[in-house]
Amino acid sequence: MTFSRRAFLGAAASSALLPRRLFAASGAKLKVGLLLPYSGTYAALGHNITDGMKLAASEHGGKLGGREIEWKAVDDESDPAKAPANVNKLIAGEKVDILTGPVHSGVAMAMMQIVRQENVLTIVTNAGAQAVTGTLCAPHVFRTSFSNWQVSYPCAEVMVKAGHKKAALMFWNYSFGQESMAAFKEGYSKAGGTVVKEIAVPFPSTEFQANLSEIAALKPDAVFVFFAGAGAAKFVKDYADAGLQQKVPLYGSGFLTEGVLAAQGGAADGIRTTLHYADALDNPANKKFREAFKKATGRDADVYAVAGYDAVNALAQALDKVKGDTGAQKELIAALEATRLDSPRGRFRFSKAHNPVQDIYLRQVKGGKEMVLGVAMKDADDPATGCKLGK
Numbered sequence: 488m489t490f491s492r493r494a495f496l497g498a499a500a501s502s503a504l505l506p507r508r509l510f511a512a513s514g515a516k517l518k519v520g521l522l523l524p525y526s527g528t529y530a531a532l533g534h535n536i537t538d539g540m541k542l543a544a545s546e547h548g549g550k551l552g553g554r555e556i557e558w559k560a561v562d563d564e565s566d567p568a569k570a571p572a573n574v575n576k577l578i579a580g581e582k583v584d585i586l587t588g589p590v591h592s593g594v595a596m597a598m599m600q601i602v603r604q605e606n607v608l609t610i611v612t613n614a615g616a617q618a619v620t621g622t623l624c625a626p627h628v629f630r631t632s633f634s635n636w637q638v639s640y641p642c643a644e645v646m647v648k649a650g651h652k653k654a655a656l657m658f659w660n661y662s663f664g665q666e667s668m669a670a671f672k673e674g675y676s677k678a679g680g681t682v683v684k685e686i687a688v689p690f691p692s693t694e695f696q697a698n699l700s701e702i703a704a705l706k707p708d709a710v711f712v713f714f715a716g717a718g719a720a721k722f723v724k725d726y727a728d729a730g731l732q733q734k735v736p737l738y739g740s741g742f743l744t745e746g747v748l749a750a751q752g753g754a755a756d757g758i759r760t761t762l763h764y765a766d767a768l769d770n771p772a773n774k775k776f777r778e779a780f781k782k783a784t785g786r787d788a789d790v791y792a793v794a795g796y797d798a799v800n801a802l803a804q805a806l807d808k809v810k811g812d813t814g815a816q817k818e819l820i821a822a823l824e825a826t827r828l829d830s831p832r833g834r835f836r837f838s839k840a841h842n843p844v845q846d847i848y849l850r851q852v853k854g855g856k857e858m859v860l861g862v863a864m865k866d867a868d869d870p871a872t873g874c875k876l877g878k
Contacts, residue, residue, distance in 0.1 A: 514554075514555075515554065516554060516555050516556070516557040517550075517551055517552070517554035517555065517556050517557065517584050517585070517806075517811065517813070518557050518559055518581060518582065518583040518584045518585070519540075519556055519557070519558055519559065519583060519584065519585050519587060520559045520560075520561070520577035520578070520581060520583035520585065520586045520587060520588075521536075521537055521540070521558060521559065521560040521561070521587055521588055522561055522563050522570075522573060522574060522577060522586065522587070522588030522589045522594070522598065523536055523537060523560065523561075523562070523563060523587075523588045523589055523590060523612075524562065524563055524564060524565045524589070524590050524591065525560070525562040526562055526564060527564055527565050527691070528565060528691045528716045528717050528718055529565050529590045529591065529715070529716045530716075531716060531717070531746055532590045532613065532715070532716055532746065532791045533562075533588075533590060535746065535786070535788070535789055535791040535792040535795070536588070536590070536612050536613060536791045536792065536794060536795035537560065537795060538780070538783065538784050538786075538792060538795070539780065539788070539791070539792035539793060539794065539795030539796035539797075539799075540587070540612075540795040540796065540798060540799045541558075541783075542776075542779055542780055542783050542792075542796060543795070543796045543797075543798075543799035543800050543803070544556050544799050545783075546779075547799070547803050551799070551802055551803050551806045551807075551811065552803075552806030552807055552809065552810055552811025552812070553807075553810060553811045554806075554811040559577055559581040559583055561573045561576050561577055563588065563589050563590075563591070563594050565589075565590065565591040565593075565594060565691070566591075566594070567591070567593035567594050567596065567597045568597075570589075570593075570594045570597035570598050571597055571600075571601060574586070574597075574598050574601045574602070575601070578601070578602075578605050578607055583607065584607075584608070584813040585607070585608045585609070585610065585802065585813065586598075586602060586607050586608070586609045586610070587609070587610045587611075587612050587795075587798055588611070588612055588613070588614075589611075589612075589613065589614055590613040590614060590791075591614060591661075591663075592614045592615060592616035592635070592661065592662040592663040592666070593616075593661050593662055593663075594614065595611060595614035595616045595619055596616055596618060596619075596623075596662060599616075599618065599619060599623045599625075599628070600623075602625070602627075602628060603623060603625045603628070606627055606816070607627070608627050608813065608816065608819065608820075609625075609627060609628045609629070610629050610630070610631055610798045610801070610802065611628065611629070611630040611631070611632065612630075612631055612632060612794045612795050612798050613632045613791060613794055614632070614663070615632065615633050615634050615635040615637075615638065615663060615666070615667075616634075616635065616662055616663065616666065617634055617635055617636060617666050617869075617872070618873075619634075619842075620634060620838070620840040620841055620842035620869060620871050620874060621840070621869075621870075621871050621872050621873045621874050622872070622873030622874070624840050624841065624871065624873075624874035624875070624876050625876075626820055626876060627816060627820060628841060629801070629823055629837060629841040630841060630842050630843065631794050631795075631797045631798040631801060631843060632763075632790075632794040632843070633762075633763050633842075633843065633845075634842050634869040635663055635666035635667045635670060635740075636666070636670040636869050636870060637763065637842075637845070637847060637864075637867045637869055638667070638740040638741060638742075638761060638762055638763065638847065639666075639667040639668070639670040639671045639674075639711075639713075639740050639761070640670040640671065640673060640674040640864075640867075641674065641761045641847045641849075641863040641864035641867065642671060642674070642711060642738055642739070642740065642759075642760070642761040642863065643671050643672075643673075643674030643675035643677070643678055643680065643711075644674055644677075644678045644863075645738070645759070645761065645849055645863055646675070646678075646680065646708075646709055646711065646738055647675065647678035647679055647680045648678075649709075649736075650708070651680070651707075651708035651709035651736060651738075652679060652680050652681060652708055653680070653681050653683050653707050653708045653709075654675065654680060654681070654682055654683065654707055654708060654709050654710065654711055655682070655683055655684040655685075655686065655702050655705055655707040655709075655710050655711075656668050656671070656672075656682055656684070656685045656686065656710070656711050656712070657685075657686040657688065657698060657702070657710060657711075657712045657713075658685075658686070658687060658688065658712060658713040658714070659687075659688055659689075659690040659691070659692075659713060659714060659718065660687035660688060660689055660690060661690045663713065664687070664690070664713045667713045667740055668685065668711075668713070671711055683705060683707050684701070684702075684705055684707070686698050686701065686702070691718055693717075693718050693721045693722070695721070695722055695725045695726075696725065696729070699725060699726060699729040699731060700729070702729075702731065702735065703729060703730070703731060703734075703735075706735070707735060708735075708736075709735060709736040709737070709738055710731075710735055710736070710737050710738065711738045711739060712737065712738070712739045712743060713739060713740060713742070713743070714739070714742070714743060715742035715743070715745070716742075716746070716747065717747070717750075719742065719743050719744070719747050719751075720747040720750035720751050722743075723737075723743065723744070723747075723751040723754045723755050723758065724751060724752070724754045726754065727753075727754035728754075732754060732756075732757065736757070736759070737757070737758050737759075738758070738759050738760065739758070739760050740760060740761060740762060741760040741761060741762025741763075741764070741765075741790060741850060742760075742762070742790075743758060743760055744758055744760060744850075744852055744857060745762070745789045745790050745791070746789040746790075746791065748852065748855060748856075748857065749855075752855070753855070755852040755855070756852055756853065756854070756855075757851070757852065757853075758851065758852045759849065759850065759851045759860075760849075760850050760851075761847050761848065761849055761850070761863045761864075762790060762847065762848060762850060763790070763832050763843070763845045763846065763847055763848070763867075764789075764790040764793050764831065764832040764848070765848050765850045765857050765858075765859045766787070766788070766789070766856070766857045767856070767857060767858055767859050768831065768832065768833065768848070768859060769859075770829075770831070770833060771829075772829050772830060772831050773831035773832075776788060776793070776796060776831040777831070780792055780796075788831070790832075793830065793831050793832055796830075796831065797828055797830050797831075797832075797835075800828055800830075801823060801826045801828060802823075804822065804823075804826050804828075805819055805822035805823040805826060806819070806822075808822040809822060823837065823841075824837055824841070832845060832846075833845065833846050838868050838869065838871065839871070839874075839876055839877030840869065840871035840874040840876050840877070841876065842868075842869045842871065844866055844867070844868045845866070845867060846862050846864070846865055846866065846867065847862070847863045847864040847867045848860075848861070848862055848863060849861050849862070849863040
């Protein structure tokens with residue numbers, strides 16, 4: 488039996504017009520791209536996000552919306568310059584249905600320039616860059632972690648209430664650090680505090696001694712910082728070694744101690760931080776999650792694992808509503824917007840800009856453990872400056 492070229496083209500055109508739900512039901516795998524650091528300073532963060540995602544997937548039988556998941560991972564090396572090529576590996580090369588990641592805000596900014604054009608459903612699983620849900624917001628981009636404003640602004644009032652009205656700031660000098668400090672300063676000046684010095688450290692440098700000598704000479708009431716991962720572990724130990732631990736209270740967004748408490752040891756005792764999660768949160772979802780993560784990986788869960796876990800759980804809710812049809816993007820976006828999660832962090836929902844609306848907790852390290860002192864800010868909703876979604 489033979490086909491004319493016209494008949495062949497006609498058949499191809501007809502198949503292209505088939506409803507995508509038939510495609511979704513045909514057994515096609517759901518390709519999920521992971522743009523995360525698996526080497527360098529933030530490697531541990533990338534692995535915990537990945538394992539949090541895979542834990543949630545296993546709890547859904549390895550399927551979302553009835554489709555078996557196929558993971559496609561790329562090491563982004565926390566390098567913004569490599570981001571365009573790495574994003575294209577996943578979107579053009581692997582043809583992923585959903586893109587997730589990254590950790591580094593600079594990588595996220597480069598990624599956003601591409602995904603806003605490519606229209607691939609994107610779930611940001613860590614990077615807190617304001618523009619993701621601000622000036623660069625897009626209908627098909629969601630975030631399951633936090634914004635830089637959310638984790639830094641609430642700490643300002645906490646410090647002033649504790650009597651610390653003169654602060655020195657120290658941070659890695661890239662977009663996350665810069666935005667964290669801007670948010671903190673906004674809250675600090677409103678609360679009546681004064682910043683006496685800002686110390687910017689090139690990323691990912693961990694040479695802190697000269698800067699710590701400067702802080703010792705300044706004698707501020709307290710210090711607010713942004714460091715994370717292996718760099719945060721070294722900073723906290725250096726801070727104690729410089730004799731500052733007992734003299735100048737240390738504060739920061741929660742990334743200062745997340746995932747590195749064991750490495751910091753006694754040097755971390757007394758540090759107070761603000762974050763949307765804490766190990767000791769007393770809710771059923773957190774207890775179940777921490778036990779399951781420990782059993783699956785042999786490691787303790789942290790805020791990074793939570794963001795990955797929640798990303799998959801949010802996708803599960805939404806994809807079930809559209810029967811796995813990632814082509815029904817309008818309906819899928821609406822389903823994500825309606826998502827309500829009983830997360831290990833507590834209840835959260837997406838804002839109009841697609842950033843989580845969530846409680847921010849005040850935590851303190853005591854005896855090598857992260858204790859919850861209370862809620863620093865209830866239902867913190869990022870200002871989403873410049874975003875036009877839902878307006």
